[in-house]
Amino acid sequence: MIDRRFFLKSSGLALVGGTLLPNVFVRMANAATTKGNKTLVAIFQRGAVDGLNMIVPYGEQAYYAARPTIAVPRPGAEGGAIDLDGFFGLHPSLASLSPYFEDHSAAFVHAVGSPDATRSHFDAQDFMESGTPGVKSTEDGFLSRAVGLKKELKVSPLRAVALSPAMPRILSGGAGAVAMTNISQFGIRGNANVSGGFESMYAEAVAGTLGGTAKESFEAARILKSADPQKLQPENGAIYPNGPLGNSLRQIAQLIKSNVGLEVAFADVSGWDTHAGEGGAQGQLANNLRNFSDAIAAFARDLGSRMGDVVLVTMSEFGRTVRENGNRGTDHGHANVMLLLGGGVKGGKVHGKWPGLGSQQLYENRDLAITTDFRDIFAELLTKQLAVPSLKTVFPGYEPKVRGVMSS
Amino acid sequence: MKRATKLLAGLIAFVLITGATSDNKLTDRQRALHALNRLAFGPRPGDVDAVLKDGVNIWIEQQLHPEAIPDRAVEARIANLTTMKMSNAQIVKTYYEPVLMARKKANAEAKDGELGDNGKKEARREFMRDVPPDQRPQNVMNDLLTERILRAAESDRQLNEVMVDFWMNHFNVFAGKGIDRFLLTSYERDVIRPHIWGRFEDLLMATAKSPAMLFYLDNARSVAAPENRPMVAQRFGRRAMQMNPQMKSRQGGLNENYAREIMELHTLGVDGGYTQKDVTELARVLTGWTITGERDGGQGAAFIFRPMLHDSGSKTVLGIRFPPGGGIAEGEKMIHVLAHHPATAHHIAFKLCQRLVADDPPPALVDRVAAKFLASDGDLRETVRAVISSPEFWDPKSYRAKVKSPFEYAISAVRAVNAQITDATPIARSLQQIGEPLYGAQPPTGYSDKADVWINTGALMSRLNFALALASNKLPGVHGDVVALIPAREAADASHSVEALAQALTGGNLTEETRSIIKSRIVERKAPAEDPWDNTQLPTVAGLILGSPEFQRQ
Numbered sequence: 001m002i003d004r005r006f007f008l009k010s011s012g013l014a015l016v017g018g019t020l021l022p023n024v025f026v027r028m029a030n031a032a033t034t035k036g037n038k039t040l041v042a043i044f045q046r047g048a049v050d051g052l053n054m055i056v057p058y059g060e061q062a063y064y065a066a067r068p069t070i071a072v073p074r075p076g077a078e079g080g081a082i083d084l085d086g087f088f089g090l091h092p093s094l095a096s097l098s099p100y101f102e103d104h105s106a107a108f109v110h111a112v113g114s115p116d117a118t119r120s121h122f123d124a125q126d127f128m129e130s131g132t133p134g135v136k137s138t139e140d141g142f143l144s145r146a147v148g149l150k151k152e153l154k155v156s157p158l159r160a161v162a163l164s165p166a167m168p169r170i171l172s173g174g175a176g177a178v179a180m181t182n183i184s185q186f187g188i189r190g191n192a193n194v195s196g197g198f199e200s201m202y203a204e205a206v207a208g209t210l211g212g213t214a215k216e217s218f219e220a221a222r223i224l225k226s227a228d229p230q231k232l233q234p235e236n237g238a239i240y241p242n243g244p245l246g247n248s249l250r251q252i253a254q255l256i257k258s259n260v261g262l263e264v265a266f267a268d269v270s271g272w273d274t275h276a277g278e279g280g281a282q283g284q285l286a287n288n289l290r291n292f293s294d295a296i297a298a299f300a301r302d303l304g305s306r307m308g309d310v311v312l313v314t315m316s317e318f319g320r321t322v323r324e325n326g327n328r329g330t331d332h333g334h335a336n337v338m339l340l341l342g343g344g345v346k347g348g349k350v351h352g353k354w355p356g357l358g359s360q361q362l363y364e365n366r367d368l369a370i371t372t373d374f375r376d377i378f379a380e381l382l383t384k385q386l387a388v389p390s391l392k393t394v395f396p397g398y399e400p401k402v403r404g405v406m407s408s
Numbered sequence: 409m410k411r412a413t414k415l416l417a418g419l420i421a422f423v424l425i426t427g428a429t430s431d432n433k434l435t436d437r438q439r440a441l442h443a444l445n446r447l448a449f450g451p452r453p454g455d456v457d458a459v460l461k462d463g464v465n466i467w468i469e470q471q472l473h474p475e476a477i478p479d480r481a482v483e484a485r486i487a488n489l490t491t492m493k494m495s496n497a498q499i500v501k502t503y504y505e506p507v508l509m510a511r512k513k514a515n516a517e518a519k520d521g522e523l524g525d526n527g528k529k530e531a532r533r534e535f536m537r538d539v540p541p542d543q544r545p546q547n548v549m550n551d552l553l554t555e556r557i558l559r560a561a562e563s564d565r566q567l568n569e570v571m572v573d574f575w576m577n578h579f580n581v582f583a584g585k586g587i588d589r590f591l592l593t594s595y596e597r598d599v600i601r602p603h604i605w606g607r608f609e610d611l612l613m614a615t616a617k618s619p620a621m622l623f624y625l626d627n628a629r630s631v632a633a634p635e636n637r638p639m640v641a642q643r644f645g646r647r648a649m650q651m652n653p654q655m656k657s658r659q660g661g662l663n664e665n666y667a668r669e670i671m672e673l674h675t676l677g678v679d680g681g682y683t684q685k686d687v688t689e690l691a692r693v694l695t696g697w698t699i700t701g702e703r704d705g706g707q708g709a710a711f712i713f714r715p716m717l718h719d720s721g722s723k724t725v726l727g728i729r730f731p732p733g734g735g736i737a738e739g740e741k742m743i744h745v746l747a748h749h750p751a752t753a754h755h756i757a758f759k760l761c762q763r764l765v766a767d768d769p770p771p772a773l774v775d776r777v778a779a780k781f782l783a784s785d786g787d788l789r790e791t792v793r794a795v796i797s798s799p800e801f802w803d804p805k806s807y808r809a810k811v812k813s814p815f816e817y818a819i820s821a822v823r824a825v826n827a828q829i830t831d832a833t834p835i836a837r838s839l840q841q842i843g844e845p846l847y848g849a850q851p852p853t854g855y856s857d858k859a860d861v862w863i864n865t866g867a868l869m870s871r872l873n874f875a876l877a878l879a880s881n882k883l884p885g886v887h888g889d890v891v892a893l894i895p896a897r898e899a900a901d902a903s904h905s906v907e908a909l910a911q912a913l914t915g916g917n918l919t920e921e922t923r924s925i926i927k928s929r930i931v932e933r934k935a936p937a938e939d940p941w942d943n944t945q946l947p948t949v950a951g952l953i954l955g956s957p958e959f960q961r962q
Contacts, residue, residue: 122853189876
């Protein structure tokens, strides 16, 4: 059955007349069937998405001066941005996220990023995922450290799941995260003696890398087998677009609905390194953004009222140059933009202090400057969404500032 | 007497299994196994004995000179792959043009009718269906995957294939980016393979002038800012160019992508001491290094230097000043400088040691190998020899200390059961599931050589399922006979067959615990009289051994 209120919302009727409704997810939290389990879903846009074309500062003349062929036009013009607050606008390909911003369940943070100056994809991703910009010796990921701090009586082997073929840096470490690409194929294709045999072998091999990871693996496979989440069809008419992100989010939704104890889910999506032929309102980036937006919108729609207990956040290693390069693309830059969506998000707002795009205001005379450390945003999410007791070891040596992106 | 024999047998078994010896050195057998695991894609049945026949050192010396190993059997198989002998231009003409034609036709149809995005896609697919099977674009990648897998599994030049894997990964090019799937055949055959035993500078120069790399890291599109191109500036006036951004953009300009990655990934390393300014200046140096197109007289998809697109201004990279008007020689000079830089020596030495010795290689070893690299003018044979001949390589601490990468794992399993490959594509598909699709690394970093990246739960499950499928011949086109791996009289007995298979597949490295788990789970029946041992369980036993923690190591 489709929840009537959700139906109103998803059909867009709730937005008629521009009335700003209170956060729909929070309003519907009573109807949620997540048993009060909170989940944080983090999405990494690998390759450095061009945040300036994602959330367009159309109020800045300098933006148009710097991007003669790839700027997104102002709202109202053909292919123009979708106005958010009179200064920023959504890339038109992000239209499917617009209703969530309108009803205050989605927010953006602009000019956010990792303070380290590196423009290496590899280093910048590493710093962002380890949660220690500038420090290479950190061995584990900050989400792993955060999850590990939560002392719970019964820990689910599926509390932290990465939808990716290899364990991402952000979840590596002692929290016992699980990485998989296909939840329906996660398990041994053999009889009980075969899978039991493997399980005993790896239990014996406790020393070293192999034993530790295997234990959670077998337990997770058992739970997945009995919960059978892949049988759950998308609800509320949600249609996930084809592609890796839609695939990952569809499966994360299945895990959330099956109440297997998921606290942190991670997925990554690539194809953002637009050095050439980036395009403006249409083109390469526009196509990628449409898929990105539609996948996230489908996820929110699929979960419906359960979104009251879920927050989805996006990140990317650094932004891209303010000026377009010689190939109608952009090179590696500095600050970027993050999306927050879900219950408890102070939505309908573009958070963060805007540093401006004037040549004096740019970082190293070429990039958007950082005014918000990405750790501030995660600190708030970890504290308020996941109730992580302390952040001292999550972001060692850093005192996060409260930016007020979540209601308490 | 009898008791002494038993004791001796027990001692031999102990040594075989644990590898422990009194003087804490590897035994000859262990040395052979170590060499076959690290310098080859694992042993096939009989390989350890074959290596021991002339001694490990002679085998290594042969492997360091692959050109002297005939390798006729595998060459004959590769010769059957149509695209392997074709040039970039031929491949593009035969396999890419039908794609372009289909696109053109679909676009034309879309203009006439009411086709949306999906309709256009469908129309394109429809036109692609008309392309004869022997001209379908996927043939190119299928041939290349087949070639790579066949060579890794069956070539006698095993160290050569290990180093091809290493350098293809070091100079990674992603098949999923644009036309690169048509350029990788020549990239591997003409750019990487001929240079991996020569000087590093030649290898680096070959990659820098390869269409595959020029396209992948966008240098093919990087041109001088218009005001720095003499002809353009003369025609429009330098100031006018600077004033009019629209005109400037139409003329193209700088792209930093390759300039950054050649320093960060290919040579100096991320801490190699270059700045953002160096990146931009090197990008200027490399402007005009691009790929030929149709207008270049049919010689499509080859390297060309276009002086008209080269930045004619003065530049400074890593403290080296280039006066105006240097042309292609500037880039060649910088590649020479980068190839001989101490930071490069260290970076390459570190990566080689990480691949061949340990995830966290001893710094002293890396320093020695780097010194060899510098002293030998970047001679890659001598540099690799310095790694292999080091005490650290043969240290018991290095023995079985590395976890196999997905490619190493899958190929070593295929070799261990002596499987015959008639179709390599199921193996390529499995590699995708285990997390290392060949030619499929999107970021320029390539794949990691460290265990903790590879060993995570999802990938581990995929490894175990691959092992079971391989051993029970459920991978179509890959056929092994595990019963044939052990003597018939051993196979007739349940317990003996486990011991014999363990010996055959892991060279005695399966622990007592693992063997007893397999026995209790699979072969020890409650009522042997009603359910006698009959060999049909052997593939399952082999699958468990290939999936065991011990077989994940090398």
